[in-house]
Amino acid sequence: MKVLTLNFLTCARKTCKQNPAAFPLHPKEAELEQIETDINPLFIQNMLPRLDWEAMKTVTNELGLPNLPLETPTAEALVDESSGEPSQTLKDLHSLLMETSVASGKLVCANCGHEYAVKEGIANFLLPSHMV
Amino acid sequence: MSNPAKQSESYEDEHVHAVYEQIASHFSSTRYKPWPIIERFLKALPDYSVGLDIGCGNGKYLAVNPKVFIVGSDRSSNLVRIASRHQPHAVAVADILDLPHALHAFDFAISIAVVHHLSTPERRIEAVRSILETLRFEDGRALVYVWALEQEGSRRGWTEDDEQDVMVPWVMKGSKKGRSSAANGECDGKPAEDQTFHRYYHLYHKGELEGDIEAAGGTVVEAGYEKDNWWVIAKRAKAA
Numbered sequence: 001m002k003v004l005t006l007n008f009l010t011c012a013r014k015t016c017k018q019n020p021a022a023f024p025l026h027p028k029e030a031e032l033e034q035i036e037t038d039i040n041p042l043f044i045q046n047m048l049p050r051l052d053w054e055a056m057k058t059v060t061n062e063l064g065l066p067n068l069p070l071e072t073p074t075a076e077a078l079v080d081e082s083s084g085e086p087s088q089t090l091k092d093l094h095s096l097l098m099e100t101s102v103a104s105g106k107l108v109c110a111n112c113g114h115e116y117a118v119k120e121g122i123a124n125f126l127l128p129s130h131m132v
Numbered sequence: 133m134s135n136p137a138k139q140s141e142s143y144e145d146e147h148v149h150a151v152y153e154q155i156a157s158h159f160s161s162t163r164y165k166p167w168p169i170i171e172r173f174l175k176a177l178p179d180y181s182v183g184l185d186i187g188c189g190n191g192k193y194l195a196v197n198p199k200v201f202i203v204g205s206d207r208s209s210n211l212v213r214i215a216s217r218h219q220p221h222a223v224a225v226a227d228i229l230d231l232p233h234a235l236h237a238f239d240f241a242i243s244i245a246v247v248h249h250l251s252t253p254e255r256r257i258e259a260v261r262s263i264l265e266t267l268r269f270e271d272g273r274a275l276v277y278v279w280a281l282e283q284e285g286s287r288r289g290w291t292e293d294d295e296q297d298v299m300v301p302w303v304m305k306g307s308k309k310g311r312s313s314a315a316n317g318e319c320d321g322k323p324a325e326d327q328t329f330h331r332y333y334h335l336y337h338k339g340e341l342e343g344d345i346e347a348a349g350g351t352v353v354e355a356g357y358e359k360d361n362w363w364v365i366a367k368r369a370k371a372a
Contacts, residue, residue, distance in 0.1 A: 001222065001224070002222065004222070005203065005222035005224075008182070008203050008222065008233065008234075008237075009203075009224065009232045009233065010232055010233060010234050011232065012226060012227075012230040012231060012232040013230065014230070017234070017235055018235070023234060037219055037220070040220065042180075043180065043199075043201070043220060046179070046180035047180065047182075047201060050180075050182055098220065116232075120213070121216065122209065122212055122213065122216060122223065122224065122225060123224045123225065123232075124209065124224070124225040124226075125205070125224055125225060125226040125227070125230065125231075125232040126207070126225060126226065126227055126230075127227070127230050129138065129141065132141070132229070132230060
């Protein structure tokens with residue numbers, strides 16, 4: 001599960017969803033892997049404004065990844081001015097958001113403390129029946 | 133009946149979830165062609181829309197439009213594993229009634245051939261509500277697609293007078309060479325027999341899906357019938 005995905009996930013419990021503490025989920029005992037994919041500059045450029053950047057920073061920080069820029073990078077920052085090629089910023093974002101993946105571990109809700117397992121790169125949000 | 137909701141849940145566990153888990157790889161090999169209405173909906177989305185495929189199965193709709201970002205989810209971890217191939221999208225194992233997504237946050241959602249697997253009217257409406265709740269107000273759109281009761285032309289031949297709650301067989305043909313037992317892909321080399329699994333369906337009659345959408349706080353934007361299925365494109369009726 002790539003790091004980008006964490007920006008679109010929250011606790012599955014109805015009682016948590018309305019609570020700001022349920023987002024983002026916090027990775028725990030995460031094993032990371034790097035899965036190479038082709039860089040897609042337009043995809044990243046268009047996803048950036050959709051991301052909750054504070055949540056993204058929290059998650060990458062908790063995963064021990066390199067620091068993200070303090071603010072959401074602008075479209076201009078993604079292109080190398082002289083060559084028109086992807087800038088280093090864009091390459092770093094691609095590596096961090098699209099290629100770095102949680103292979104296994106847990107995702108923890110800070111509101112209720114429930115831990116969701118991640119196995120073989122896939123998070124499981126099925127709740128035990130007493131929590132539904 | 134001490135707890136009807138729990139009872140429906142375990143009924144669906146046995147007659148829907150467990151079956152898909154077992155037939156996942158065979159089911160997936162028969163599901164590759166996108167249906168026209170769904171393809172049209174996905175291709176008409178503004179570039180780089182962000183949405184959900186709720187009950188994504190093998191993920192065949194993740195591949196339709198590479199210029200949108202979709203988080204797919206399904207109850208079957210075997211199907212989700214198959215769906216996880218479709219980059220740049222994302223997938224997770226989740227239940228339609230307990231989705232791991234923020235409310236009112238997404239541009240679109242599709243839920244194809246999913247809601248008809250819930251076994252009571254209340255749970256089907258709850259499932260539709262769960263889909264609609266993920267949408268932004270008021271531009272977010274959901275496409276919901278369910279099996280129709282009225283399908284005289286199909287090999288099943290149901291008509292509007294037939295029973296709506298049915299068990300539908302899924303047959304995995306055995307072969308003389310010995311074949312994989314679909315759950316784990318192992319091949320034991322012995323001749324295999326046909327295996328039949330039954331899935332629970334609620335077959336929708338004309339107008340019923342629109343009723344569920346409205347009962348769940350939605351407004352029907354467009355609706356129709358396509359090849360044995362009823363479909364609706366809906367939005368949330370109110371901001372909150």
